[in-house]
Amino acid sequence: MTRYNSTQLAYRILAGFDKHLRLYNRITLEAKDRFIRQDWGAVQTAQKARIRLYSEQVNQLIQSLLEQLDTPVISTELWRDTKAAYTRLLRGHPQAELAETFFNSLFSRLFQHRGLDNQHLYLLTDAPSRPPFAPETISQWRHLGDNPTGAIAELLAPARFIVPFEDLERDLELLWQRLAPLVEEQGLERIELVDSVFYRNQGAYLVGRLIGPKGFVPLCLPIRHGSGGLYIDAVLTSDDDLSIVFSFTRAYFMVYTERPSVLTSYLKQLMPNKTWDELYTAIGFQKHGKTEFYRLFLNHLERSHDQFVVAPGIRGMVMAVFTLPSLRIVFKIIKDEFAPPKDSNKAQVKEKYELVKQHDRVGRMADTQEYSNFAIPRHRFDPELLEELARVAPSELEIGEEQVVFRHLYVERRMVPLNIYLDEADEAQLDAAMMDYGLAIKQLASANIFPGDMLFKNFGVTRHGRVVFYDYDEISYMTECNFRAIPKPRYPEDEWAAEPWYSVAPMDIFPEEFGRFLLARKPIRDAFMRHHANLLTPEYWRTLQDRIKQDQIPEFYPYNRSCRLRTTF
Numbered sequence: 001m002t003r004y005n006s007t008q009l010a011y012r013i014l015a016g017f018d019k020h021l022r023l024y025n026r027i028t029l030e031a032k033d034r035f036i037r038q039d040w041g042a043v044q045t046a047q048k049a050r051i052r053l054y055s056e057q058v059n060q061l062i063q064s065l066l067e068q069l070d071t072p073v074i075s076t077e078l079w080r081d082t083k084a085a086y087t088r089l090l091r092g093h094p095q096a097e098l099a100e101t102f103f104n105s106l107f108s109r110l111f112q113h114r115g116l117d118n119q120h121l122y123l124l125t126d127a128p129s130r131p132p133f134a135p136e137t138i139s140q141w142r143h144l145g146d147n148p149t150g151a152i153a154e155l156l157a158p159a160r161f162i163v164p165f166e167d168l169e170r171d172l173e174l175l176w177q178r179l180a181p182l183v184e185e186q187g188l189e190r191i192e193l194v195d196s197v198f199y200r201n202q203g204a205y206l207v208g209r210l211i212g213p214k215g216f217v218p219l220c221l222p223i224r225h226g227s228g229g230l231y232i233d234a235v236l237t238s239d240d241d242l243s244i245v246f247s248f249t250r251a252y253f254m255v256y257t258e259r260p261s262v263l264t265s266y267l268k269q270l271m272p273n274k275t276w277d278e279l280y281t282a283i284g285f286q287k288h289g290k291t292e293f294y295r296l297f298l299n300h301l302e303r304s305h306d307q308f309v310v311a312p313g314i315r316g317m318v319m320a321v322f323t324l325p326s327l328r329i330v331f332k333i334i335k336d337e338f339a340p341p342k343d344s345n346k347a348q349v350k351e352k353y354e355l356v357k358q359h360d361r362v363g364r365m366a367d368t369q370e371y372s373n374f375a376i377p378r379h380r381f382d383p384e385l386l387e388e389l390a391r392v393a394p395s396e397l398e399i400g401e402e403q404v405v406f407r408h409l410y411v412e413r414r415m416v417p418l419n420i421y422l423d424e425a426d427e428a429q430l431d432a433a434m435m436d437y438g439l440a441i442k443q444l445a446s447a448n449i450f451p452g453d454m455l456f457k458n459f460g461v462t463r464h465g466r467v468v469f470y471d472y473d474e475i476s477y478m479t480e481c482n483f484r485a486i487p488k489p490r491y492p493e494d495e496w497a498a499e500p501w502y503s504v505a506p507m508d509i510f511p512e513e514f515g516r517f518l519l520a521r522k523p524i525r526d527a528f529m530r531h532h533a534n535l536l537t538p539e540y541w542r543t544l545q546d547r548i549k550q551d552q553i554p555e556f557y558p559y560n561r562s563c564r565l566r567t568t569f
Contacts, residue, residue, distance in 0.1 A: 004068065006081035013082070014089050016061035017102040021095060023053055028284065031199035031254035036162050038225055040202055040553045047251055048358040054287050058105050065110070079107070079120050094259045100125055101288040108372070124295065131261050133269055138262055139208060141192035144183065148191075149176050155193050156206065156221075158230075166229040174565040175221070178235050179210070188212040191219070194266065198283075199254040201360065202555040203233070205245065209270065210237070218242050218270040222559065234563040239271050240464065245558045246271060248367045248413050249468050251360045252284040260285055281367065290369045293411065300327055307382045313417035314457040317342050318349060318473045320392050322385055323414055332368075332410040335392045344473055352472040353410065362447045362556045364440045366412050366460070366470045374406045415460025418467060422456060422524060431527045436467040438532030444469060445544050446554045448478045454514060476507070478548055483509050483541040511536050 004012065027050045034042045086103055090096040100122035107121055118124055135141075142151040149172040158165055165171065182188065193208035204223045209216040220236040222245075236242055246253075246267070257263040264279040271279070275296060281289030304326045311321040311330045317339040319332045334346050356365050378386070381404060389397060398405040418437065422430055437459060444451055451458070452474025460468050487502045515536055519525035534540040547554075557564075 004065075006078055007085045009065075009078070009082045010085035010089055012065070013061070013086060013103055013106060014099060016057065016106070017095075017099045020054065020057040020102065021098070023057070024050060024284075025256060027053070028254045028256050032161075032197065035199050035202075035204055038202075041551060043201060044360060044553075046254070047360070050254075050284065051252075051286070051358050054105070058102070058109060061106060062110055065106075083120060083122075097125060097261055097291075098285060098288050101291045104291060105287065122291075123298070131259070131265050133265055134262060135192060135209075135266060138196070138257070138259070138266060139192050139194045141190045141211070143190055144188070148179075148183075149173065152176070152191055155191055160197070161204070161223070161230055163225070164229045166226045166231045171232040171565065175232055175235055178565065179237070182217060182237060183210065186210075186212055186217060187214060188217060193219075193221075194263070196255050196257055196263070200251055202553075205253075207242075207267075207270070216269075220245060222557075224555075232565060234557075234559055234565060236559055236563055239273065241559055241563060243271050243274060244363075244464055244466075246274065246279070246282040247363060247462075247558065248278060248281070249361050249363045249365060249462075249466070250282075250558055252286060253282060255283050257283070260288075281369075286367075286369070290371070293369060294371075297327070297329075300324075301377065301380065307380055308376065308385055309382045310385055310388065311414070312420060314419065316457075316471065318344070319471070320389055322389070324380075328414045330412050330414045331374075331406075332412060333389070333393050333396045333406055333408065336395050337392075342473070349473045352475055355475070356472050359449065360447050362443050363466065363558055364444050364469055365449070365472075366415070366468050369411045371409045371411065372407065374409045375403045376406070378402060378404050412470060413462075415462055415468060415470070417457055418459040418461055419456035421461045427523070430523055431530075432465065433461065433467060434524060434527035435531045436465070438528065438535060440467045440469060441535060442532070442544075443554075443556055445478055445541065446547070447556075448548050450476050450478050450481050450509070452476060454518065456518070478541075478545055480507055481509050481541070481545075482507050483511060483538040483545070485538050486510050486512050509538075509541070511538050511541055 027046050030046065031043075034046065083103070086099075090099055093099055104121045104123075140155060142155045144151050149169075152172055152175065153168065156168075158168055188210040190211040191208065192211055193206050198205040198207055202224060206221040206223065208219045210219055217237050218239055218241075220242050222233045222236075223230055224233045225231075236245065255263070260280065260283065263283065264276065267279050267283075268274065268276070274282075275292070277289040277292035277296060280286070280292055304324070306324060306326050308322050308324050308331075311323040313321070315321075318335060320335055321330050321332050323330045334349050338344065353368060353370070357368070359365075361367065378400065386399070386404065390399060396407050396409075398407070418433065421433060425433060437456075440459065441451060441454060451469055453471060458469060458471035460470055462468055482505065490501055515525070515528075519528055
């Protein structure tokens with residue numbers, strides 16, 4: 001006999017959500033102290049802890065409920081009534097949309113993701129519609145007037161960081177030199193900044209707008225530590241610049257807000273091309289980002305008619321990847337068997353994807369969302385695609401008369417595969433892409449990630465022209481690798497032998513071999529060697545390993561050098 005009626009159960013679930021949010025906010029609020037202390041190791045630890053927190057709290061609550069419930073059955077009035085009671089409790093709740101997602105997570109795990117429909121879950125939200133754009137509730141503004149630097153300083157509130165600025169007057173003069181032409185050209189009169197500070201890695205970000213009678217311009221001011229105190233590092237004044245800062249290739253921000261829906265509505269004004277799921281995810285509510293994406297997906301299916309097809313690019317040995325042409329997303333499922341020389345298994349691949357989720361992606365690895373029992377109408381599949389999926393991953397899908405259900409699936413932003421981009425690029429585009437490709441590898445390595453398979457097909461190019469890695473089944477920590485030079489042949493015949501004349505352990509890496517697989521085309525080889533010839537030497541990789549072992553955590557700037565206020569650093 002259950003010890004809960006529906007109302008009591010609803011209260012218990014909401015109490016579980018409130019506990020999770022308290023713990024989540026505690027980690028988030030401590031971001032300021034970590035920034036002040038420049039404790040970058042603690043920043044990375046806190047990032048991982050906050051990501052794990054959600055599942056830990058859901059699992060604890062499930063365990064507690066199982067001890068006090070009869071064997072849970074989906075098709076009972078208890079859960080339908082519980083959802084109704086929970087909805088009543090959420091009226092006026094400042095985080096209602098997040099609480100709905102928490103309810104969904106608990107129910108889904110309790111019933112192994114089966115029976116997912118709107119009578120039991122919030123597939124469609126019962127929360128009020130998107131809040132109106134209300135900047136006055138989360139921000140402050142000042143007139144620029146005759147003393148613009150004074151107005152900016154007052155709004156900046158430098159005392160909030162406790163640590164003094166190196167030379168705030170200098171920074172404000174440099175800042176105003178950049179802003180003055182824009183202010184004059186567009187007739188801007190006010191500056192507005194969100195009260196909350198956005199913390200990530202080694203930076204603190206102030207976000208807001210410059211406002212005039214004809215509209216506004218987005219504004220972002222990154223603040224960093226210098227040798228003598230804080231300084232304003234850059235000024236960003238376009239939605240494209242902000243979009244890169246809030247990219248799906250970056251770690252989630254630590255930013256405290258009592259009303260996430262109001263903050264995301266504000267950010268949506270600044271970055272209209274960002275979807276709601278991207279914005280919630282960027283500020284750390286990635287689980288609700290999943291909910292927002294699923295709702296967007298269902299809505300898109302209703303408004304579109306195209307079919308799912310194989311995603312452009314070379315077919316992978318581990319993942320089967322498909323896409324809906326009208327939606328800028330790819331769907332990835334793990335194959336049942338991997339073609340040689342792949343020797344990993346499904347569990348190991350899932351571990352790699354979880355590693356990327358928790359690791360600092362440094363702007364070079366695509367974030368993914370993981371789903372279970374993801375249903376798609378069968379008639380939306382190209383028959384050849386469905387046949388291929390059934391052949392390579394039969395254990396991952398159930399094909400019914402009306403729908404196809406994927407037992408396990410990843411969702412990721414669609415990009416142009418680098419190999420396709422290079423085939424179509426002109427000389428300048430090819431040179432820029434190879435420059436950024438090498439930078440991507442170096443930045444991943446500096447963050448203690450060795451990509452493993454560095455073939456161009458495993459990288460994509462974003463709409464901003466950035467090269468991003470997205471194939472994770474062979475990644476490892478740099479500190480696990482042994483970078484070696486190829487020993488000199490003992491005899492001339494050694495170079496022609498079918499097998500190497502030297503021993504090779506599982507984690508041995510020979511950078512000299514990279515060029516053999518990557519640089520067959522002369523234009524590509526020439527561009528690569530101009531910019532990144534050192535990637536072909538074991539010494540370069542060993543130097544990076546030494547820095548990592550000494551806990552030298554580099555900073556990666558999520559904006560162009562041209563946005564920075566000082567030309568020498």
